[in-house]
Amino acid sequence: MAESSGGPKKLLWVMIILVLLSSAGAAAAIYMVLDERDDDNPEAPSEEVVESKPPVFLTIEPFTVNLADDRHGTRLLYAGITLRVEDEATRELLETHMPQVRSRLLTVLSGQEAGQLTSSEGKQQLAAAINERLSEPFDENQPPPELREVLFTEFIVQ
Numbered sequence: 001m002a003e004s005s006g007g008p009k010k011l012l013w014v015m016i017i018l019v020l021l022s023s024a025g026a027a028a029a030i031y032m033v034l035d036e037r038d039d040d041n042p043e044a045p046s047e048e049v050v051e052s053k054p055p056v057f058l059t060i061e062p063f064t065v066n067l068a069d070d071r072h073g074t075r076l077l078y079a080g081i082t083l084r085v086e087d088e089a090t091r092e093l094l095e096t097h098m099p100q101v102r103s104r105l106l107t108v109l110s111g112q113e114a115g116q117l118t119s120s121e122g123k124q125q126l127a128a129a130i131n132e133r134l135s136e137p138f139d140e141n142q143p144p145p146e147l148r149e150v151l152f153t154e155f156i157v158q
Contacts, residue, residue: 055148058083058091060101062154065109067117075114080154081105083134086146093145097138104133114157123152 062080085091094101108129116122127150137144 084149
């Protein structure tokens with residue numbers, strides 16, 4: 001019997017080439033489909049550069065307040081607060097009404113218990129309470145101030 005020259009080897013190479021060609025074709029088809037989908041997406045982020053505004057801060061003089069009584073007796077809080085506001089108009093509005101701002105802050109701070117304020121969670125809750133209280137309008141015919149963030153720059157519970 002005569003041996004055929006390289007039959008199984010030839011078949012193996014043909015199979016490998018066919019697998020590679022079909023994989024390349026599938027990859028090209030997937031790329032084209034995904035590329036079309038990206039072009040039709042109206043929610044795709046535009047390449048326009050948005051000019052970022054520098055943040056506007058209002059620093060409030062530090063407070064020392066008596067905290068609500070807990071099992072350890074009377075405790076003190078010394079807190080320095082800086083407010084990040086929406087714009088210069090909001091900063092000027094808060095500066096104009098600074099006595100009311102400080103009064104509202106004193107009310108919120110003095111109602112706290114020392115045990116709550118020593119945890120990170122307690123400080124976050126306090127910041128949320130301050131933000132909520134200071135976001136209320138100061139006058140009847142005035143829009144509420146737009147506060148972005150309450151930052152503690154000094155914080156000592158004693």
